[in-house]
Amino acid sequence: MSMKTQKGFSLVSAIFLIAIALLIVLAAALTMSARSRSTVQTLEASRALFAAHSGIDVAVARSLGGGCGAVPASITVEGFTVNLTCTPTQADEAPDVYNIFTLTAVASSGNFSSNTFVSRRVRATVTQ
Numbered sequence: 001m002s003m004k005t006q007k008g009f010s011l012v013s014a015i016f017l018i019a020i021a022l023l024i025v026l027a028a029a030l031t032m033s034a035r036s037r038s039t040v041q042t043l044e045a046s047r048a049l050f051a052a053h054s055g056i057d058v059a060v061a062r063s064l065g066g067g068c069g070a071v072p073a074s075i076t077v078e079g080f081t082v083n084l085t086c087t088p089t090q091a092d093e094a095p096d097v098y099n100i101f102t103l104t105a106v107a108s109s110g111n112f113s114s115n116t117f118v119s120r121r122v123r124a125t126v127t128q
Contacts, residue, residue, distance in 0.1 A: 041118070044109070044110070044116075044118045045118050045120065047078065047080065047109075047118075048080055048107045048108065048109060048118045048119060048120040049107070049120040049122070051077040051078055051080035051082055051107035051120075052080075052082060052105045052106065052107035052120045052121060052122040053105075053122055054077045054082070054105075055075060055077065055082035055083075055084055055105030055106075055107060055122070056103055056105045056122050056123075056124050058071075058072070058075060058084070059071045059084045059086060059101075059103040059105060059124075060103060060124060060126050063086050063101040063103060063126060063128075064101075064126060064128055067088065067099070067101075068086035068087070068088045068101060071084055071085075071086040071103070072084060077107065079109055080107040080108065080109045081107070081108055081109065082105050082106065082107045083105070083106045083108075084103070084104070084105050085103070085104045086101055086102070086103050087101070087102040088100070088101055089101075089102065091127075098127050098128065099127070099128040100125060100126070100127050100128075101125070101126050101127075101128070102123070102124075102125050103123065103124045103125070103126065104121065104122070104123050105121070105122050105123075106119060106120070106121045107119065107120050107121075107122075108120075
């Protein structure tokens with residue numbers, strides 16, 4: 001074997017090793033990106049849940065103070081739109097009559113087209 005053949009073989013081996021190293025780095029970068037995106041989505045889902053709970057707190061306070069008419073249709077909590085609904089029901093347990101309010105809060109943010117949409121729903125029932 002001549003010296004030229006051996007030098008050429010070393011160059012091919014070096015290029016092959018560099019290509020393998022680049023593939024490993026690329027795979028690691030894509031994995032980190034996916035994990036980061038997943039973490040952000042989990043955080044936004046938690047924020048939406050807490051916003052919905054805040055909406056329920058507002059709905060409970062307003063419904064107990066003035067019935068379903070006092071519950072606003074929507075509020076904004078930390079960038080989330082929280083839609084509130086209140087359904088009144090009366091329970092007649094002679095001689096007492098109770099008002100029962102079924103409350104729902106749906107907190108949402110983002111949009112589907114950019115994969116940033118998140119929504120959480122919370123329900124509660126209170127008696128007056």
